[in-house]
Amino acid sequence: MAHYHCVVCSVTIARKTDMVSHLKRHVNKGETEASYSGSSDVQFEEPTPSGQAYEILKELGTNVQLLPNHTTPQKSDTYFNRKMKTNRQLVFCSIAVLAEERNPLECLDAFGATGIMGLQWAKHLRNSVRVTITDISDICVKMIKENCELNNIRVDGGSRGPRAPEKAGSEAETAPIATLEVAKMDANVIMHLRSFDYIHLDPFGTAVNYLDAAFRNVRNLGIISVTSTDTSSLYAKSPNVTLRHYGCHIVRTEYYKELAARMVVASVARAAARCNKGIEVLLAVALEHFVLVVVRVLRGPTQADESAKKLRKLVHCQWCEERVFLKLGNMVDDTLPCNCHGSLPGKTAVQLGPLWSGPLFNTGFLRRMLSAAVQHSMDDIQPLVKTLICESECTTLKSLVHGSSALTNQVECGVVIKTLQSGEDGGPADQSGKRKSGEESGNVVKKLKPDVSLEHPPFYYSIHRHSIRGMNMPKLNKFLHYLTEAGFRVSRTHFDPTGVRTNATLQQFKSVLTKYSVPTCTNAGASAQMSVSAEKPV
Structure with a gap:
């Protein structure tokens, strides 16, 4: 029996009439191109004796063969998601x-x-x-x-x-x-x-x-x-x-x-x-x-x-979406900085979690990841890692310096790690088969007390979510500059392209936004007055 293969979703259909109706559904949804069309990294092989045609995909210099319906785990024995490329590179x-x-x-x-x-x-x-x-x-x-x-x-x-020794001569080329x-x-x-x-x-x-x-x-x-x-x-x-x-x-x-x-x-x-x-x-x-x-x-x-x-409950206001982590202890204050609980009837806050209340990023580790991304020519994730570095430091402008020295001391979340020198064999095993630690293996580990004041503030506010009706908001980059001038720590966040991570409360956030917003009625009234004056006879 003949089988028809859909190039859009890689499904195999036996009947021609079913295939025609299947393609019409793709056309109605606007899915008229295959996910691998136009890509030079995709090749096809001849069908195997079992009747399955392999698709060859190349990612980061690595070739993998894929079965049909590899994007659907329920229909394929192997699963491969092209959209997870960013995840694999990170x-x-x-x-x-x-x-x-x-x-x-x-x-x-x-x-x-x-x-x-x-x-x-x-x-x-x-x-x-x-x-x-x-x-x-x-x-x-x-x-x-x-x-x-x-x-x-x-x-x-x-x-x-131990591994086998490498072969010399012509056999080394095929090793x-x-x-x-x-x-x-x-x-x-x-x-x-x-x-x-x-x-x-x-x-x-x-x-x-x-x-x-x-x-x-x-x-x-x-x-x-x-x-x-x-x-x-x-x-x-x-x-x-x-x-x-x-x-x-x-x-x-x-x-x-x-x-x-x-x-x-x-x-x-x-x-x-x-x-x-x-x-x-x-x-x-x-x-x-x-x-x-x-x-x-x-x-x-x-x-x-x-x-x-660091596992704590989060108090969240369902009206204005202000939020704050509960402090440790039996007698804690669960009131929010907003006034919604006093101006509105009933309860407006809920407790979420328990959640992680500590930092989510480490600047030293992210900088070393950026160096690895540059070294291995991963251009796709370099903008993302740079955004994460600025978000971890809660700053908008920061020079990213790539250290070229082979031996550097790096502080990562209170742990000082001394990396290996070039050509040095780290972590060797002794005669008992255990890995050496400390100075012997080239790693110096020392616990430091983390500085809480340097941690990035939790969560972020969306500038469009808290916009004011009838007001033209400033551009996001200008608004970040205004918050910095007001004395707050600010940065953009990868979680939301319109989000602002800051240590300011929601009331302070809205006050700065209101201060630099321009009423829309002023521009509209001025344009209307100009149009009326233009229509008057001389």
């Missing part, structure tokens, strides 16, 4: 930063699918990382191994001993450029069995079911990155699912994206505290399709207690 930069601190770096891609993320790590970082890709599906494991051959990467049989391990295993199982320096969790939906296993064996000062794609529950579209998965009560607000990021960090902090570990948030990004959280693990019950203290 994760790559974070692992490149950690690879500068310890070498070799044992990292895990817990949900391989096509293996695109782990292949990029192994192909670009080479001997600095020891990549393990795992998936529970037999078809995914088979495809990952085929993609390894496609990129000239050797698949390790699972041994964690694999890197080596990684592919395992068919559940993510929770492999994280309980083995220890890793870097763990990336990207399941289809929420990742709360894998957080306990991730913190079970992660090494001290390691990094865990969590990608959550259950936007319906994160963005308050399904409050019952939010309460079931994250144990938080939230409502739809103007700052719902940052609310989702703080909710995911709170779940990560609770999972770490159950394993007597604390976290330092390095990065939290919430875009349209996903929420990415990158945290550094700090071992010890003291660090766990410090992280648990």
